[in-house]
Amino acid sequence: MKRLLFVAIAIALAACGDSQDPRVLEPLTAEGxxxxxxxxxxxxxxxxxxxxxxxxxxxxxVADRFExxxxxxxxxxxxxxxxxxxxxxxxxxxxxxxxxxIPGRGELASEWVVVGAHYDHIGYRSGGNGYEIFNGADDNxxxxxxxxxxxxxxxxxxxxxxxxxxxxxIMFMAFGSEEIGLVGSNAFCxxxxxxxxxxxAMINMDMVGRLSGNRLTLNGAFSADEWTQIIIDNxxxxxxxxxxxxxxxASDHRCFYTEQRPxxxxxxxxxxxxxxxxxxxxxxxxxxxxxxxDLVLGVLHDVATAPERMEFTxxxxxxxxxx
Numbered sequence: 096m097k098r099l100l101f102v103a104i105a106i107a108l109a110a111c112g113d114s115q116d117p118r119v120l121e122p123l124t125a126e127g128x129x130x131x132x133x134x135x136x137x138x139x140x141x142x143x144x145x146x147x148x149x150x151x152x153x154x155x156x157v158a159d160r161f162e163x164x165x166x167x168x169x170x171x172x173x174x175x176x177x178x179x180x181x182x183x184x185x186x187x188x189x190x191x192x193x194x195x196x197i198p199g200r201g202e203l204a205s206e207w208v209v210v211g212a213h214y215d216h217i218g219y220r221s222g223g224n225g226y227e228i229f230n231g232a233d234d235n236x237x238x239x240x241x242x243x244x245x246x247x248x249x250x251x252x253x254x255x256x257x258x259x260x261x262x263x264x265i266m267f268m269a270f271g272s273e274e275i276g277l278v279g280s281n282a283f284c285x286x287x288x289x290x291x292x293x294x295x296a297m298i299n300m301d302m303v304g305r306l307s308g309n310r311l312t313l314n315g316a317f318s319a320d321e322w323t324q325i326i327i328d329n330x331x332x333x334x335x336x337x338x339x340x341x342x343x344x345a346s347d348h349r350c351f352y353t354e355q356r357p358x359x360x361x362x363x364x365x366x367x368x369x370x371x372x373x374x375x376x377x378x379x380x381x382x383x384x385x386x387x388x389d390l391v392l393g394v395l396h397d398v399a400t401a402p403e404r405m406e407f408t409x410x411x412x413x414x415x416x417x418x
Contacts, residue, residue: 123244123388125381131160131240132304132376135214136232143231144218145272146180146188153214153239154191157269160243161195164250169194169266169288178282180272190215190271192279194288195246197253199264199399206263207289208399209297209356210245211280211347212238213273217370232376234369237304239269241388245395263295263399270347277349284350295404297351297358298395305363306383310335311390312362315348319357319405326359329393332386340410357405361391 121127134140134156140149158174170176176192193214198204216231230236246267253262266289270279284291296319311334316322323338330336348358363383368374398405 121248123248123385123392125385127244127247128237128240128379128381128384128388129376131243132232132236132379135236135239136230136374136376138228138230140230141226142218142229143214143216145215145275145278146190147218149218150190150215150271154193154269154271157193157214157239157243158195161193161246161267164195164243164247165254166195166197166246166250166267169196169268171288176283176288178271178279180275180278190279192271192283193269195267197246197250197265197267199262201261203261203263203400203402205293206295206404207266207293208263208395209266209268209294209351210242210300210395211268211270211297212242212300213270213279213347214239215271215274215279217274227372229370229372230375232374232379233304233363233366234302234374235273235300236376237302237379237384238300241300241303241384241391242267242269244388245392248392249395261400261402265395265399273347277347280347281350284354291354291356294351294354294356296398297348297356298391298398299346299348299358299360300391301346301360301362302365302369303361303363303387304379304384305366306334306380306387307364307366308335309333309383309386310337310364311387312337312339312360312364314339314341314360314362315352315358316340317408317410318352318359319408321401321405322357322359325394325397326390329390329397331393332389334386334390355407355409357407359394361387363387 219226219228272278
Protein backbone atom coordinates (compact mmCIF):
# COMPACT_ATOMS: atom_id res chain seq x y z
CA MET A 96 0.00 0.00 0.00
CA LYS A 97 2.86 2.43 0.75
CA ARG A 98 4.23 2.08 -2.80
CA LEU A 99 0.78 2.82 -4.22
CA LEU A 100 0.57 5.93 -2.03
CA PHE A 101 3.87 7.28 -3.35
CA VAL A 102 2.86 6.50 -6.94
CA ALA A 103 -0.42 8.34 -6.41
CA ILE A 104 1.44 11.40 -5.15
CA ALA A 105 3.72 11.33 -8.19
CA ILE A 106 0.73 11.09 -10.54
CA ALA A 107 -0.97 13.96 -8.75
CA LEU A 108 2.11 16.13 -9.08
CA ALA A 109 2.37 15.40 -12.79
CA ALA A 110 -1.34 16.13 -13.26
CA CYS A 111 -0.93 19.49 -11.56
CA GLY A 112 1.72 20.52 -14.04
CA ASP A 113 4.63 20.09 -11.65
CA SER A 114 7.88 21.19 -13.29
CA GLN A 115 9.80 18.10 -12.19
CA ASP A 116 11.46 16.01 -14.88
CA PRO A 117 9.21 12.93 -15.37
CA ARG A 118 12.27 10.69 -14.83
CA VAL A 119 12.69 12.14 -11.35
CA LEU A 120 9.12 11.25 -10.38
CA GLU A 121 9.38 7.62 -11.48
CA PRO A 122 9.14 5.15 -8.56
CA LEU A 123 12.07 2.88 -7.79
CA THR A 124 12.80 0.69 -10.80
CA ALA A 125 15.31 -1.93 -11.86
CA GLU A 126 16.45 0.41 -14.64
CA GLY A 127 17.16 3.17 -12.15
CA UNK A 128 19.30 0.92 -9.98
CA UNK A 129 21.10 -0.50 -13.01
CA UNK A 130 22.12 2.94 -14.24
CA UNK A 131 24.06 3.64 -11.04
CA UNK A 132 25.42 0.11 -10.74
CA UNK A 133 26.84 0.13 -14.24
CA UNK A 134 28.77 3.30 -13.49
CA UNK A 135 29.98 2.55 -9.98
CA UNK A 136 30.92 -1.11 -10.58
CA UNK A 137 32.55 -0.62 -13.97
CA UNK A 138 36.14 -1.72 -14.53
CA UNK A 139 37.07 1.90 -15.23
CA UNK A 140 36.76 2.72 -11.50
CA UNK A 141 39.24 -0.04 -10.57
CA UNK A 142 37.30 -1.14 -7.52
CA UNK A 143 36.90 2.30 -5.89
CA UNK A 144 39.76 1.70 -3.45
CA UNK A 145 39.87 3.90 -0.35
CA UNK A 146 41.54 7.30 -0.81
CA UNK A 147 42.29 6.68 -4.50
CA UNK A 148 41.50 8.79 -7.54
CA UNK A 149 38.88 6.17 -8.41
CA UNK A 150 37.11 6.57 -5.09
CA UNK A 151 37.11 10.31 -5.74
CA UNK A 152 35.59 9.76 -9.18
CA UNK A 153 32.82 7.72 -7.59
CA UNK A 154 32.31 10.44 -4.97
CA UNK A 155 31.92 13.04 -7.69
CA UNK A 156 29.35 10.86 -9.42
CA VAL A 157 27.29 10.69 -6.22
CA ALA A 158 27.65 14.45 -5.69
CA ASP A 159 26.52 15.16 -9.25
CA ARG A 160 23.43 13.00 -8.74
CA PHE A 161 22.58 14.79 -5.48
CA GLU A 162 22.78 18.10 -7.31
CA UNK A 163 20.74 16.77 -10.24
CA UNK A 164 18.04 15.55 -7.86
CA UNK A 165 17.78 18.91 -6.12
CA UNK A 166 19.29 17.98 -2.76
CA UNK A 167 21.01 20.74 -0.85
CA UNK A 168 24.77 20.42 -0.18
CA UNK A 169 25.32 18.99 3.28
CA UNK A 170 29.06 19.48 3.70
CA UNK A 171 29.14 23.21 4.34
CA UNK A 172 30.48 24.52 1.05
CA UNK A 173 29.44 21.62 -1.14
CA UNK A 174 28.60 17.92 -1.21
CA UNK A 175 32.09 16.53 -0.52
CA UNK A 176 33.13 16.28 3.13
CA UNK A 177 36.86 15.59 3.32
CA UNK A 178 38.65 13.68 6.05
CA UNK A 179 42.24 12.57 6.51
CA UNK A 180 42.97 8.89 6.95
CA UNK A 181 45.93 9.60 9.22
CA UNK A 182 43.79 11.66 11.55
CA UNK A 183 46.22 14.56 11.16
CA UNK A 184 45.27 17.30 8.73
CA UNK A 185 47.48 17.54 5.61
CA UNK A 186 49.38 14.38 6.50
CA UNK A 187 48.50 11.25 4.57
CA UNK A 188 45.89 10.55 1.91
CA UNK A 189 42.38 11.98 2.06
CA UNK A 190 38.99 10.43 1.50
CA UNK A 191 35.50 11.88 1.37
CA UNK A 192 31.94 11.41 2.49
CA UNK A 193 29.31 12.77 0.11
CA UNK A 194 26.38 14.51 1.81
CA UNK A 195 23.10 15.72 0.32
CA UNK A 196 20.15 17.04 2.32
CA ILE A 197 16.38 17.22 1.99
CA PRO A 198 15.27 19.85 4.52
CA GLY A 199 12.41 18.99 6.83
CA ARG A 200 9.30 20.97 7.61
CA GLY A 201 7.51 22.35 10.59
CA GLU A 202 8.11 21.27 14.17
CA LEU A 203 10.26 18.26 13.22
CA ALA A 204 12.60 20.04 10.80
CA SER A 205 15.42 20.39 13.33
CA GLU A 206 15.62 16.62 13.76
CA TRP A 207 17.48 14.40 11.30
CA VAL A 208 17.32 10.95 9.76
CA VAL A 209 20.66 9.83 8.30
CA VAL A 210 20.48 7.46 5.32
CA GLY A 211 23.87 5.96 4.57
CA ALA A 212 25.75 3.56 2.30
CA HIS A 213 29.48 3.23 1.72
CA TYR A 214 30.57 3.71 -1.89
CA ASP A 215 34.18 2.49 -1.69
CA HIS A 216 35.42 -1.05 -2.22
CA ILE A 217 38.76 -2.89 -2.06
CA GLY A 218 40.32 -1.77 -5.35
CA TYR A 219 42.45 -3.97 -7.60
CA ARG A 220 45.61 -6.05 -7.62
CA SER A 221 48.11 -7.22 -10.18
CA GLY A 222 47.38 -10.64 -11.61
CA GLY A 223 48.91 -13.04 -14.06
CA ASN A 224 47.10 -11.45 -16.99
CA GLY A 225 47.09 -7.84 -15.88
CA TYR A 226 44.87 -6.36 -13.20
CA GLU A 227 42.25 -8.18 -11.17
CA ILE A 228 39.55 -5.64 -10.39
CA PHE A 229 37.20 -6.02 -7.43
CA ASN A 230 34.19 -4.13 -8.76
CA GLY A 231 32.08 -4.57 -5.63
CA ALA A 232 28.72 -4.47 -7.38
CA ASP A 233 26.94 -5.80 -4.31
CA ASP A 234 29.52 -4.48 -1.83
CA ASN A 235 28.53 -1.73 -1.95
CA UNK A 236 27.56 -0.23 -5.27
CA UNK A 237 24.15 -1.78 -4.55
CA UNK A 238 23.64 0.19 -1.33
CA UNK A 239 24.90 3.38 -2.97
CA UNK A 240 22.55 2.89 -5.92
CA UNK A 241 19.62 2.36 -3.56
CA UNK A 242 20.52 5.45 -1.55
CA UNK A 243 20.69 7.53 -4.76
CA UNK A 244 17.31 6.32 -5.97
CA UNK A 245 15.73 7.06 -2.61
CA UNK A 246 17.25 10.55 -2.75
CA UNK A 247 15.98 11.08 -6.27
CA UNK A 248 12.44 10.03 -5.53
CA UNK A 249 11.96 11.57 -2.09
CA UNK A 250 13.66 14.76 -3.22
CA UNK A 251 10.96 15.13 -5.86
CA UNK A 252 8.03 14.00 -3.72
CA UNK A 253 8.90 16.13 -0.71
CA UNK A 254 9.66 19.26 -2.71
CA UNK A 255 6.52 19.07 -4.81
CA UNK A 256 3.73 18.46 -2.34
CA UNK A 257 2.25 20.14 0.69
CA UNK A 258 1.80 16.84 2.47
CA UNK A 259 3.61 16.12 5.74
CA UNK A 260 3.70 19.63 7.18
CA UNK A 261 5.85 18.17 9.96
CA UNK A 262 8.75 16.13 8.67
CA UNK A 263 12.31 15.50 9.80
CA UNK A 264 15.22 16.57 7.65
CA ILE A 265 16.93 13.73 5.78
CA MET A 266 20.69 13.53 5.32
CA PHE A 267 21.82 11.18 2.58
CA MET A 268 25.45 10.24 3.07
CA ALA A 269 27.76 8.08 0.95
CA PHE A 270 30.60 7.02 3.23
CA GLY A 271 34.19 6.78 2.02
CA SER A 272 36.86 4.36 3.21
CA GLU A 273 34.52 1.91 4.93
CA GLU A 274 36.53 -1.07 3.79
CA ILE A 275 39.64 -0.10 5.73
CA GLY A 276 37.89 0.34 9.07
CA LEU A 277 34.70 2.43 8.83
CA VAL A 278 36.85 5.53 8.55
CA GLY A 279 34.32 7.83 6.88
CA SER A 280 31.46 7.13 9.26
CA ASN A 281 33.74 7.31 12.29
CA ALA A 282 35.06 10.68 11.07
CA PHE A 283 31.51 11.99 10.75
CA CYS A 284 30.44 10.78 14.18
CA UNK A 285 33.53 12.37 15.72
CA UNK A 286 32.75 15.73 14.08
CA UNK A 287 29.14 15.68 12.83
CA UNK A 288 27.71 18.42 10.65
CA UNK A 289 24.64 18.55 12.94
CA UNK A 290 24.46 17.86 16.69
CA UNK A 291 24.45 14.12 17.27
CA UNK A 292 21.55 14.58 19.68
CA UNK A 293 19.46 15.92 16.78
CA UNK A 294 19.85 12.68 14.80
CA UNK A 295 16.65 10.75 15.40
CA ALA A 296 17.67 7.60 13.52
CA MET A 297 20.20 6.14 11.09
CA ILE A 298 19.39 3.77 8.22
CA ASN A 299 22.29 1.89 6.58
CA MET A 300 22.26 -0.12 3.35
CA ASP A 301 25.24 -2.42 2.95
CA MET A 302 25.04 -5.20 0.32
CA VAL A 303 21.40 -5.09 -0.74
CA GLY A 304 21.80 -6.47 -4.26
CA ARG A 305 21.74 -10.24 -3.89
CA LEU A 306 18.31 -11.06 -2.45
CA SER A 307 18.00 -14.86 -2.34
CA GLY A 308 14.98 -16.86 -1.31
CA ASN A 309 13.15 -13.58 -0.70
CA ARG A 310 15.07 -13.31 2.59
CA LEU A 311 16.14 -9.89 3.89
CA THR A 312 18.34 -9.51 6.94
CA LEU A 313 17.50 -6.67 9.33
CA ASN A 314 20.06 -5.78 11.94
CA GLY A 315 19.32 -3.31 14.73
CA ALA A 316 15.63 -3.77 15.51
CA PHE A 317 16.53 -3.90 19.19
CA SER A 318 18.04 -0.40 19.03
CA ALA A 319 14.48 0.97 19.24
CA ASP A 320 11.23 -0.82 19.98
CA GLU A 321 9.41 0.96 17.15
CA TRP A 322 11.51 -0.51 14.32
CA THR A 323 9.77 -3.88 14.18
CA GLN A 324 6.24 -2.61 13.59
CA ILE A 325 7.35 0.09 11.14
CA ILE A 326 9.14 -2.50 9.02
CA ILE A 327 6.30 -5.04 9.16
CA ASP A 328 3.82 -2.34 8.15
CA ASN A 329 5.88 -1.51 5.05
CA UNK A 330 6.65 -5.05 3.90
CA UNK A 331 4.22 -4.93 0.99
CA UNK A 332 6.45 -7.24 -1.07
CA UNK A 333 6.10 -10.03 1.48
CA UNK A 334 9.83 -10.38 2.07
CA UNK A 335 10.96 -13.03 4.55
CA UNK A 336 12.37 -10.86 7.31
CA UNK A 337 15.33 -12.25 9.24
CA UNK A 338 15.72 -10.31 12.48
CA UNK A 339 19.28 -10.53 13.73
CA UNK A 340 21.37 -8.60 16.20
CA UNK A 341 24.90 -9.85 15.57
CA UNK A 342 26.38 -7.19 13.29
CA UNK A 343 25.72 -3.99 15.18
CA UNK A 344 29.41 -3.12 14.96
CA ALA A 345 30.20 -4.35 11.44
CA SER A 346 29.36 -1.44 9.11
CA ASP A 347 28.86 2.32 9.01
CA HIS A 348 25.97 2.28 11.47
CA ARG A 349 28.47 1.29 14.18
CA CYS A 350 29.37 4.74 15.47
CA PHE A 351 25.73 5.84 15.43
CA TYR A 352 24.88 2.84 17.59
CA THR A 353 27.70 3.63 20.01
CA GLU A 354 26.37 7.22 20.11
CA GLN A 355 23.02 5.71 21.13
CA ARG A 356 21.13 6.58 17.97
CA PRO A 357 18.43 4.13 16.81
CA UNK A 358 19.81 2.41 13.71
CA UNK A 359 18.82 -0.22 11.17
CA UNK A 360 20.97 -2.14 8.68
CA UNK A 361 19.34 -3.56 5.55
CA UNK A 362 21.38 -6.45 4.12
CA UNK A 363 20.63 -9.27 1.66
CA UNK A 364 23.38 -11.51 3.01
CA UNK A 365 26.94 -12.62 2.41
CA UNK A 366 27.67 -14.87 -0.57
CA UNK A 367 30.51 -16.67 -2.33
CA UNK A 368 31.45 -13.57 -4.35
CA UNK A 369 31.89 -11.25 -1.35
CA UNK A 370 35.27 -9.49 -1.68
CA UNK A 371 35.83 -11.51 -4.84
CA UNK A 372 36.61 -10.44 -8.41
CA UNK A 373 33.27 -11.93 -9.53
CA UNK A 374 31.11 -9.47 -7.55
CA UNK A 375 29.87 -7.92 -10.79
CA UNK A 376 26.69 -6.23 -11.99
CA UNK A 377 25.36 -9.25 -13.88
CA UNK A 378 25.01 -11.10 -10.57
CA UNK A 379 22.76 -8.43 -9.02
CA UNK A 380 19.11 -9.33 -8.42
CA UNK A 381 17.53 -6.12 -9.72
CA UNK A 382 13.98 -7.23 -8.98
CA UNK A 383 15.04 -8.00 -5.44
CA UNK A 384 16.55 -4.53 -5.15
CA UNK A 385 13.18 -3.02 -6.11
CA UNK A 386 11.44 -5.02 -3.36
CA UNK A 387 14.02 -4.04 -0.75
CA UNK A 388 14.06 -0.42 -1.95
CA ASP A 389 10.29 -0.12 -1.66
CA LEU A 390 10.50 -1.37 1.91
CA VAL A 391 13.27 1.09 2.81
CA LEU A 392 11.33 3.91 1.14
CA GLY A 393 8.25 3.28 3.27
CA VAL A 394 10.27 2.85 6.46
CA LEU A 395 12.19 6.07 5.82
CA HIS A 396 8.99 8.01 5.18
CA ASP A 397 7.42 6.72 8.41
CA VAL A 398 10.52 7.47 10.48
CA ALA A 399 10.75 10.97 8.99
CA THR A 400 7.11 11.81 9.69
CA ALA A 401 6.38 10.04 13.00
CA PRO A 402 5.23 12.61 15.58
CA GLU A 403 7.46 11.13 18.29
CA ARG A 404 11.11 10.13 18.03
CA MET A 405 12.13 6.55 18.55
CA GLU A 406 13.80 5.88 21.89
CA PHE A 407 17.19 4.16 21.82
CA THR A 408 17.40 0.80 23.57
CA UNK A 409 20.82 -0.85 23.91
CA UNK A 410 21.41 -4.49 23.13
CA UNK A 411 24.09 -6.78 24.49
CA UNK A 412 26.03 -8.12 21.49
CA UNK A 413 29.45 -9.55 20.74
CA UNK A 414 31.52 -7.41 18.36
CA UNK A 415 31.37 -8.59 14.74
CA UNK A 416 34.43 -8.43 12.46
CA UNK A 417 34.77 -5.40 10.24
CA UNK A 418 34.49 -6.03 6.51
